[in-house]
Amino acid sequence: MAGIRVENIVKLFGRVKALNGVSLEVRDQEFVVLLGPSGCGKTTLLRIIAGLEHAESGRVFIGDRDVTALPPRSRKIAMVFQNYAVFPHLTVFENIAFGLRMQKALPERLRAQVERAATLMHIENLLERYPAQLSGGQRQRVAVARALAVEPEVLLMDEPLSNLDALLRLEMRAELKRLLAESRTTTLYVTHDQVEAMSLADRIAVMNAGRVVQYDEPMKVYQEPADTFVGGFIGSPPMNFLRLPVEGSQARIQSLTLELPSSPPGKDVLLGVRPEDLEAHLEPQPQSFPARVLVVEPLGSHLLLTLAYEQQQLKVTVPPDFAAKSGQTLWLRPQPGRLRWLDPASGQSLTHARQA
Template sequence: MATVEIDALQKHYGRFHALKDIAFTVEDGEFVVLVGPSGCGKSTLLRTIAGLEEVSDGAIRIGGNDVTDLEPRDRDIAMVFQSYALYPHMSVRDNMAFSLNLRKTPQQDIDARVAEAARILGIEPLLERKPRALSGGQRQRVAMGRAIVRHPQVFLFDEPLSNLDAKLRVQMRAEIRALHQRLGATSIYVTHDQVEAMTMADRIVVLEAGRIVQAGSPLELYERPVNRFVAEFIGSPSINLVPATVDGRNLRLPAGAITLPANVSGGSVIAGVRPEDLRPAADGPIAGTVRLVEHLGAETYVLFGDEDRDLSLCWRVGGTPAVEAGDPIRLTTDPSRIHLFHPETGARL
């Protein structure tokens, strides 16, 4: 496996600047996830690493070698796409062996690699089937097997689970992560699903409008988002954001005040509180009327708000709280769990 270095990467489509000075390193054996909203440039970035898109400026190095101008076949990478892209007329075995046959790999080596990949992925009984006889999850395993047999330096995943149902996505997330740990493979994974990013990544790179906004471990991004955008994107349900004012250590919220752990410059702020960090309090400074109660079994989402202040908030609580639509509700939080953002720039304060 190998380190991947992205150095001052730029990508233009005419006047549109798709990637803006992208720079980061994926260490040998690391699993890095690129996340961001649709159109932020994450798939374009992955395609430039793969060699499927030419870069406008900057450099890409894999294993210390500059591959910026190399063809995809010369970069020693393997890519798993959102679409399985299996040949319908070929068996699973032949689909997995196809790239090795093109390289004129000895048949003995092909058989050994296919057998090993099939064992790792648990698809040994499927080797003689055609893709039409496979489920979505089985087809995705075959697509991954086709990548594994190549023994590449780097694995690239472009939203590979988007076509699967919710239950199968959870299963495949665990399987891909276990596969990475078994192979120790350098991997770059693109998704718009922040739950996938949080559960799979060693490190997350968040993109917005073609720029890297923040990079760090999942917990770093969750606990200390650098701005409002990252705070809203990481975490499910999304963080609650409430207009507030601060004076020294006093944070004044719509229905009361909280004493902060340290002094903050005075003025208007946006206060962010994670739904799971809220708790009931008779005189809580966060108040509203319950609009909807969503029972999920082990936990409940209580959606509440204040129409006069145009607030729509969420309380995530374990079990089944004794509240119904139309009930007034007052909540508070641990002051150390509050995130403060600039009301205009969105930067963390």
């Protein structure tokens, strides 16, 4: 068991800066998810920690050991690949035993470890099969069992669920969470799926364009995004951003004025508000502003409304029995304490200082 620490990692692919001075610390036994759109550098960072890529500069620590110069085999890590990378010429048993055989484990220990890992992943009855005889979900289980069998200090997972179909992904997600909570292995997990990140992580590191833009607990990342990118990337539908004029230390939406935490640098300010944090009413209400309904989408558990306030669009979710028709004007009341204020020029939150 050990934590991971990376310091100022810079990685170039040709002239493209894939990682722009990334620092990150994962505590012992913590489950951290690297979340970001494709091309943000999250997989590259994971591969640098695994030793499969070499950074131009920066250092990687696992536990107290500086592993920057070590090859993957000496880092005491295990990795689960997106395409599983299960060895097709070996049986499931030999796949799981592969790392232990490399460690020259004694036969009794090897058998015990393989059986323990296989039982954890519910594949103990498949040990004699070859990977070609397995389904995608079963191969996924073999890959995880193979990684766990070596009892790594750190487990690295690169989009392990993205090749599974939706239902299986949901099932494996819950199972992974149970498993890793049990084994308490320090885990760094890469995904572009924000739901997966929210559901699994102790902390989420949101990455964009080669940087970590926010690193916090899932609910914090969701409720208090550091900038417009995080607010827009996390949450479905994403956070609404309304551009409002500033009057002194207040922002104005028609008759409604809202107190700002600090005075913004410009004449305008962005209000970030989640679709569920706007309370819709049919009649005028105090502390609310009017908006015209453009689209009503029934989504089963709730209705998703698209509305227009002046020239700006916003999304609001309301209970399924809410009587909304397009063309109608609704009164929206922002939930105090759930509002986020951002600088329209930089996209940065006014209260949240950007991490280096």
